Amino acid sequence: MRALPLVLAFQEAEGSGIPLWTRLVEAVPVGTTLRALVMVLLGVPLVLLAARAARAWMTNRMHAQAGLVAGKLVLYGGLTVVVISTMRELGFSLAPLLGAAGVLGIALGFASQTSVSNVISGLFLIAERPFVVEDLIEVGDVRGRVVSIDTLSVQLRTLDNRMVRIPNETLVKSQMINVTRFPIRRVDVRIRVAYKEDAARVRDILLDVAKQNPTCLMEPPPIVIFEGFGDSSIDFLFGVWTTRENFLRLKTSIQLDIKARFDAEGVEIPFPHRTLYVGSATDDFPVRMTNGGRTTPDGSSETTAAPPSEHDPPKAPDDVSPRGPD
Amino acid sequence: MTHSPPWGTLDLAPGDSTELTIGTLRIVVRRQDTEIRLRVGRDVDWDEEADADWERWAVPEDARLHLRPAAPDRLLVVSHEYPFHLPGRRDARVFVRLPVFVQGVVVSAELDDLLVLDAPSVVLSDTWWGTIQEGELAYWLTTKARAEVSDELFVPHMAMCPVRLENESNEALPVDRFAVRALHLSLFRSGSRIWTDEVGVRYLAAAEGSEIEFGGSPPAEAPDAVPVSEPRIGIRRGLQARTFDRLRTFTMLGG
Numbered sequence: 001m002r003a004l005p006l007v008l009a010f011q012e013a014e015g016s017g018i019p020l021w022t023r024l025v026e027a028v029p030v031g032t033t034l035r036a037l038v039m040v041l042l043g044v045p046l047v048l049l050a051a052r053a054a055r056a057w058m059t060n061r062m063h064a065q066a067g068l069v070a071g072k073l074v075l076y077g078g079l080t081v082v083v084i085s086t087m088r089e090l091g092f093s094l095a096p097l098l099g100a101a102g103v104l105g106i107a108l109g110f111a112s113q114t115s116v117s118n119v120i121s122g123l124f125l126i127a128e129r130p131f132v133v134e135d136l137i138e139v140g141d142v143r144g145r146v147v148s149i150d151t152l153s154v155q156l157r158t159l160d161n162r163m164v165r166i167p168n169e170t171l172v173k174s175q176m177i178n179v180t181r182f183p184i185r186r187v188d189v190r191i192r193v194a195y196k197e198d199a200a201r202v203r204d205i206l207l208d209v210a211k212q213n214p215t216c217l218m219e220p221p222p223i224v225i226f227e228g229f230g231d232s233s234i235d236f237l238f239g240v241w242t243t244r245e246n247f248l249r250l251k252t253s254i255q256l257d258i259k260a261r262f263d264a265e266g267v268e269i270p271f272p273h274r275t276l277y278v279g280s281a282t283d284d285f286p287v288r289m290t291n292g293g294r295t296t297p298d299g300s301s302e303t304t305a306a307p308p309s310e311h312d313p314p315k316a317p318d319d320v321s322p323r324g325p326d
Numbered sequence: 327m328t329h330s331p332p333w334g335t336l337d338l339a340p341g342d343s344t345e346l347t348i349g350t351l352r353i354v355v356r357r358q359d360t361e362i363r364l365r366v367g368r369d370v371d372w373d374e375e376a377d378a379d380w381e382r383w384a385v386p387e388d389a390r391l392h393l394r395p396a397a398p399d400r401l402l403v404v405s406h407e408y409p410f411h412l413p414g415r416r417d418a419r420v421f422v423r424l425p426v427f428v429q430g431v432v433v434s435a436e437l438d439d440l441l442v443l444d445a446p447s448v449v450l451s452d453t454w455w456g457t458i459q460e461g462e463l464a465y466w467l468t469t470k471a472r473a474e475v476s477d478e479l480f481v482p483h484m485a486m487c488p489v490r491l492e493n494e495s496n497e498a499l500p501v502d503r504f505a506v507r508a509l510h511l512s513l514f515r516s517g518s519r520i521w522t523d524e525v526g527v528r529y530l531a532a533a534e535g536s537e538i539e540f541g542g543s544p545p546a547e548a549p550d551a552v553p554v555s556e557p558r559i560g561i562r563r564g565l566q567a568r569t570f571d572r573l574r575t576f577t578m579l580g581g
Binding site for chain 1: 403449453
């Protein structure tokens, strides 16, 4: 029908006392109604088919999430075209509708700013594909496997089996680490050995430990980096590669292997220690001996010097300090 | 016992048991009532009285356990102890010894063949074939890649794999390691010797990789060998895959 707008039919029905339905049937010829019906009956299935085809095509050419985006774009776009065409056929004037939609859109936009932002962020996440379902990701303090990527949020299952919902907007705005994006990972172990150890020998032992561990990949090769001279130790970084599935297994087994091998080879893993000097750095440490813990009447402890060993060098008179170690 | 160790069918009377060592794999098989019981391990001391160590399979009375060699279940990265260069437009034939898997199959007139054991005779180290962003998990095998075979090289748990390398490019090809797609190998037996079919690798210096073909029949050295194991994944024609390329950026991973 290119004739009477339906709005006019509404207005006339109000004043004339004639039932609205009768006026509508009179206002919209049968042919127009049939054409509109055909548009809906043909248009909707065609749009659904086109959306499915677009999804399959993009999935085959790119990946599942790109297919999802393409399918949704075709679906929503196609349905919009069908609705607009049908309404035009029925005589609805689109100009007032679009105007009203604009006003309504602004109002809704303010009201649902966060939701819209999440929806748009969700589309970005699907298109950009920084992670997929089953990936292990870290967002802030949360680490978990992606269970689903929804319109407004992403659902994570934490490693201790809790569900965490993260708004899509948060994921777009914040730093996210995809732990399982790549098929192999490096296990880094920081190792400290005593200063008396031969650093080259320690390196060889570590490389052999990696070679003997079957979950440790031969390539990429393991690395041993001399990190520096620590307070109490020589510090190494030992990095070994494994598949992401074996990461935790190797992290445990390689450290058990290192401990066992160091024990077998007599390599010392030192405790932190401090060397204290009083006075000159090269003199012996001053010692104050107490006589069985008794104290003199004036309140001070009785002190005696340890008998000098025959191997000891001659002691200076101040070897026994009245202050004792401080 | 009707088999020639370690391969063949074990004919055990009820209550009987037998123990086999294949490579580093130790297998104990016991026939008990209507069960076949298996113990599989390496460097283990089993408690003879403990039932928990046994893997039990309820089988018909006529069931027997058949042990057969099988190709490894992953790609093998073969690293040469003595790397060589293959000049352009030349070919070479080398022999690679690879440790087989041990498969145990329950055979009976009353049921289809039932795979109850599939374990490597020797545990190989894992390695990665590809880039750090994509690739596939593989076994690492160090070999001498001999040009000829001799009797002493044949042991029950090792299969001899002839590989023909053809360099179709104009430049010399450094052969320090290459990939053998073991999943597609067939195994054959000639006496106590285990052979694989011949693998042909044609290096084209193309990004898509090399062309690989599997003979599917016993090699020329053992024309009378009989098939003992089909490929884990059969292919009708050859395939094209990376065989020689190694990721250069591996050397940059220390940072």
